Amino acid sequence: MSENDFTLNKSSLIPLHQQIYEFMKRKIMNGEWTVGTKIPTQRDLAKNFNVNRSTIVYALDELSADGLIESKVGKGTFVVNNTWSLLASIPPPDWNSYVKSGSYQPNIKTIQEINRAETNPNIIRLGTGELSPELLPVKEMQQMFKRDSPNTFSLGYSEPKGSIYLRENISNYLKMKKIDVSPASIMIVSGGLQALQLISLGLLHRDSTVFLETPSYLNSVHVFQSAGMNLLGIPMDDEGIRPESLGRLKKQHNGALLYTIPTFHNPTGILMSETRRKDLMDVCMKEKLPIIEDDVYGDLWFETPPPNPLKSIDGQGLILYIGSMSKTLGPGLRIGWVVGPEPVIDRLADIKMQTDYGSSSLSQFIVAEWLSSGLYDEYVKKIRTKLRFRRDFMLEILNDHFKPLATWNFPQGGFYIWLNIKNQISIRKLFKKALIEGILLNPGTIYDRHNQVHLRLSYAYASLHDLKKGLIRLSELIKEFTD
Missing domain, CATH: 3.40.640.10 (Type I PLP-dependent aspartate aminotransferase-like (Major domain))
Incomplete structure (x- = not known):
């Protein structure tokens, strides 16, 4: 569940808890949050909306008074009613049960978090496996559409x-x-x-x-x-x-x-x-x-x-x-x-x-x-040159800031450097801490659930400025976790 599609108006005369209440109620009444949907914790909601926890409590109390949500001890807070269940004598379908019964397995939790974070244009993506927008042939593609064939x-x-x-x-x-x-x-x-x-x-x-x-x-x-x-x-x-x-x-x-x-x-x-x-x-x-x-x-x-x-x-x-x-x-x-x-x-x-x-x-x-x-052959030659420069740029930063902390490979092509952190740390905690600071990582656990010592670094996506800034801060975070 994401709250990224809503921004509080802190200069409005409408109290913040009322804005949050109206937003969540609209989600429920419109059927976006169906019966059985679990509401994020108060702490997560407070972080997502960037408000005090007491503000969230006020909003949830009003939703509970409306009969729309219900808290279950040890399990969390769930949507229990919406427009249709309030009006109809027969309960609406529990879409949550349908979601759980589908044959296609849900993504790994970390992958879901990565997919959501990648929609944030301000985040530094140190592991993304695609070419940077500045490397893609946008102008050439536009010309291709115009040319006679x-x-x-x-x-x-x-x-x-x-x-x-x-x-x-x-x-x-x-x-x-x-x-x-x-x-x-x-x-x-x-x-x-x-x-x-x-x-x-x-x-x-x-x-x-x-x-x-x-x-x-x-x-x-x-x-x-x-x-x-x-x-x-x-x-x-x-x-x-x-x-x-x-x-x-x-x-x-x-x-x-x-x-x-x-x-x-x-x-x-x-x-x-x-x-x-x-x-x-x-x-x-x-x-x-x-x-x-x-x-x-x-x-x-x-x-x-x-x-x-x-x-x-x-x-x-x-x-x-x-x-x-x-x-x-x-x-x-x-x-x-x-x-x-x-x-x-x-x-x-x-x-x-x-x-x-x-x-x-x-x-x-x-x-x-x-x-x-x-044109494809000509273009790929240019991309190889640019990716090689980016690889060398990343390796230089690693040599300057990561030598006491990690080892890594020397890729002969592709996008990736496989960073091996020397000291045992919690990769999950490192991922979460980096994400809070606006740095998105690809931990080794998503490629091997037993792998707690690697990060996949990509020199293909982030700008050179962001690569340097993100990697230096990553080295500082690893030091913090190993001290």
């Missing part, structure tokens, strides 16, 4: 696998990564996360197990768990995932597939070595263990191009390969793709048509134009 543009639905124009261009683009696939083996999706959702819906059985690196981005979303599957972490080292245990674990845990981010891993930034890629492929081919290869950061290398994707050495149709424009051209385009055996792509395309009837035709056309014109 010989290619046909449609505002209608595209075919199930997506625009053939875009898929042909992706097919050509992937050849540079040594992936040789026809447009028929490519499906357009609304970002990489939708690809994972379609795979979970269309290809896997309930109670099967998905292997993944520990830690992993996949732990921060519930796409497979909500489909009734289990996640099992596989250890990593500096060369990437260690594959030697996969055969044994596949037999023990009903292993269905492996999800991996071999190139500039999220959240650790690790680049899987070429030798490790071959070892992993050998094990997975021997065990007939399919792979989802997530390569959304593959274009963002700095000094040296990374090894070719796993898909480039896949001679058995073992790999579903995911790519996306979200980390380069912009997340708002919502354009990604899945590459795989044609029957699998046909199956996923059928499910996609049942869920959203295809990704945005406008976005598909624009991405195809970027690829076909050569």
Whole structure:
């Protein structure tokens, strides 16, 4: 529950507790806060509205007198009535029970807090996994909409696998990564996360197990768990995932597939070595263990191009390969793709048509134009240079302020530095304290619930001024927690 959509008018003649009462009553009577909704604690409300706790008590007392809320000892305060229940003899539906019974699991609490905090334009986002607005090609995109193109543009639905124009261009683009696939083996999706959702819906059985690196981005979303599957972490080292245990674990845990981010891993930034890629492929081919290869950061290398994707050495149709424009051209385009055996792509395309009837035709056309014109290659070169500068800028700050406090990796591409705090502290308390001070962190616990010593730092999003200010204050907070 959020109060961010309401600001008290402290110069008004209407008392503050009356303003809060009217706001909360309106929420209840309009059905935004349904019967069964738990009201935040008095302390949280006082903090959200920036008032004394006594002001909140007055407002809640009036709501209670109206019969709209009720406090239960040891449980909290809940909405017990609204307009319809006051007027009708039959109680209204308890939407809260519907929310709890849905099959899709709610986000981790910390992820929900991060998502809410990211809407605040004044907060310093030290872990956000997207390009800064100042790096996105806004002007170039505007020009792209104005330019004449010989290619046909449609505002209608595209075919199930997506625009053939875009898929042909992706097919050509992937050849540079040594992936040789026809447009028929490519499906357009609304970002990489939708690809994972379609795979979970269309290809896997309930109670099967998905292997993944520990830690992993996949732990921060519930796409497979909500489909009734289990996640099992596989250890990593500096060369990437260690594959030697996969055969044994596949037999023990009903292993269905492996999800991996071999190139500039999220959240650790690790680049899987070429030798490790071959070892992993050998094990997975021997065990007939399919792979989802997530390569959304593959274009963002700095000094040296990374090894070719796993898909480039896949001679058995073992790999579903995911790519996306979200980390380069912009997340708002919502354009990604899945590459795989044609029957699998046909199956996923059928499910996609049942869920959203295809990704945005406008976005598909624009991405195809970027690829076909050569502008995408030119743009990515510039982004690599800017991200490399930002990486070096962050590393310099870390060297100046974090050496006694933490260790970290040296990423060769992507967005992330994986900060390892030397002394044992409460990552949760650090997250909350930083948030109060206007600094948003991505703690290691959202990528591995047992990880209490890491933070994912991103040099891609915050301005250079905010990066410096936020990191220096973060170093001071860590010192405070370790003293």
